[in-house]
Amino acid sequence: MPAKDPILDPNSLDFSQQVAGIEEIRRLIPQRGAIEQLTAVVYECLETNTVAGYKDITEDEFWVPGHMPGMPLMPGVIMCEAAAQLASYFTQRYDLLGCEMVGFGGLDEVRFRGTVVPGDRLVIANQLIQARKGRMIRSRFECFVKGGLVCEGQLIGIPIPVEALRAAGL
Structure with missing residues (x-):
């Protein structure tokens, strides 16, 4: 992913104007509780x-006590999960x-470029690059903290x- 072609400038976002709060997000995606990785959507x-x-990111995240004790760092896989949920x-x-x-189908070209800790706001930008109805979507994502890129990659849904699954009793 070329750094010269950002999805958007995270400093241009107006966080006071939500497109979707947590209830609208929950209406559209199934994650709940500790695995919910979105607070709000602010741009479409x-x-x-x-x-x-x-x-x-709060001190109450499920990963804080164990990743890493005394120096809690948001796991990269959770950053990718946040991008996938968006x-x-x-x-x-x-x-x-x-x-x-929609399920997680894969990740490509993922790079971690910074740390995320309790007290940070992880800003996620996502851009659809391919959609095949009934088959898959591919998008690229960028995650930022304080305007700095901390994670980027591509994901497949x-x-x-x-x-x-319901017929199987799951």
Whole structure:
């Protein structure tokens, strides 16, 4: 991912104007409790297929006591999960995949470039780069703290076979 081609400038976002708060996010994606990794969505643009949101990191995060004791660092996989939840929100909001639920299908070109600690606001920008209805979506993401890039990569979303899982009693 070329640094010269950012998805958006995180300093341009207006965090006082939410596009979706936690209840709207919950209406569209299934994650709950400790695995919820979005606080709000603050920007959407269908012309550029971009969306931005954030997660306010607190001392109460499930990973704080163990990663790392005395020096809590947000695990990179949780940063990627936050980006995946934002992509899933956008995909479901605009029915880009044509399914009831989007699952994590993969990650590519992920790089971690900084740390995230309790008290930080993790700002996530996501841009859809490919959508094949009923098959998969691919998007690129960037995560920022205080305007600095801390994580970037690409992710793949796939349809979850909800009906088959229900039929199996899950």
